[in-house]
Amino acid sequence: QSVLTQPPSASGTPGQRVTISCSGSSSNIGSNYVYWYQQLPGTAPKLLIYRNNERPSGVPDRFSGSKSGTSASLAISGLRSEDEADYYCAAWDDSLSGHYVFGTGTKVTVL
Amino acid sequence: QVQLQESGPGLVKPSETLSLTCAVSGYSISSGYYWGWIRQPPGKGLEWIGTIYHSGSTYYNPSLKSRVTISVDTSKNQFSLQLSSVTAADTAVYYCARGGSGSYLQIDYWGQGTLVTVSS
Numbered sequence: 151q152s153v154l155t156q157p158p159s160a161s162g163t164p165g166q167r168v169t170i171s172c173s174g175s176s177s178n179i180g181s182n183y184v185y186w187y188q189q190l191p192g193t194a195p196k197l198l199i200y201r202n203n204e205r206p207s208g209v210p211d212r213f214s215g216s217k218s219g220t221s222a223s224l225a226i227s228g229l230r231s232e233d234e235a236d237y238y239c240a241a242w243d244d245s246l247s248g249h250y251v252f253g254t255g256t257k258v259t260v261l
Numbered sequence: 262q263v264q265l266q267e268s269g270p271g272l273v274k275p276s277e278t279l280s281l282t283c284a285v286s287g288y289s290i291s292s293g294y295y296w297g298w299i300r301q302p303p304g305k306g307l308e309w310i311g312t313i314y315h316s317g318s319t320y321y322n323p324s325l326k327s328r329v330t331i332s333v334d335t336s337k338n339q340f341s342l343q344l345s346s347v348t349a350a351d352t353a354v355y356y357c358a359r360g361g362s363g364s365y366l367q368i369d370y371w372g373q374g375t376l377v378t379v380s381s
Contacts, residue, residue, distance in 0.1 A: 182366075185367055187307075194373055194374050195299075195307065195356075197368060197369050236306075238306065238307055240309075240368075242362075242366055246323040247320070247323070248320055249311075249320060249321070250320070250322075250361045250366070251309065252299075252308065252309060254306055255306040255307070
């Protein structure tokens with residue numbers, strides 16, 4: 151059972167901006183960095199955002215992350231058909247000796 | 262280029278122990294980072310299982326801790342997962358990966374994943 155809550159789905163037309171929320175608590179998002187992963191159909195997840203808002207090399211600047219308090223957001227601007235995928239937030243949780251937690255996941259559909 | 266490759270049985274009987282190995286190439290496990298396992302039941306989300314450092318230090322998902330053992334073999338540059346007393350709920354694609362604990366929390370390299378089915 152995930153402790154990070156995301157909306158099950160989000161959608162937009164090409165070129166639009168889509169935002170995905172990730173809600174946690176003081177023991178995870180509230181006190182640690184947030185990470186975002188993109189999982190294209192049938193493939194392993196890929197790191198999209200690290201340390202709240204940093205992009206690994208090769209990730210387009212259309213993807214951006216932010217964090218405020220115990221919540222975080224991923225924004226995709228200039229939505230493209232290849233952005234259709236599942237997106238997961240993640241963070242370290244300081245409770246119970248510490249462990250990594252993933253969000254529930256959001257399916258982004260490009261209409 | 263860091264590469265990870267999972268291997269192990271694709272079918273495990275209920276109540277038995279699931280065993281998987283992850284071979285790492287392009288980077289020496291002894292050089293650093295935590296290495297771990299994540300799973301994904303068919304059609305569902307990601308679940309973090311745990312990680313290990315080359316020293317043997319581990320972190321485990323509290324919900325799985327009583328059944329999980331992660332070990333490392335630096336001489337073979339690989340690490341392994343054992344999950345005991347499996348049930349159908351443990352059927353999933355299992356990924357090995359780099360990161361997710363310590364000072365390097367981003368999981369930046371993933372294996373392709375291997376499907377393990379629990380069935381008699």
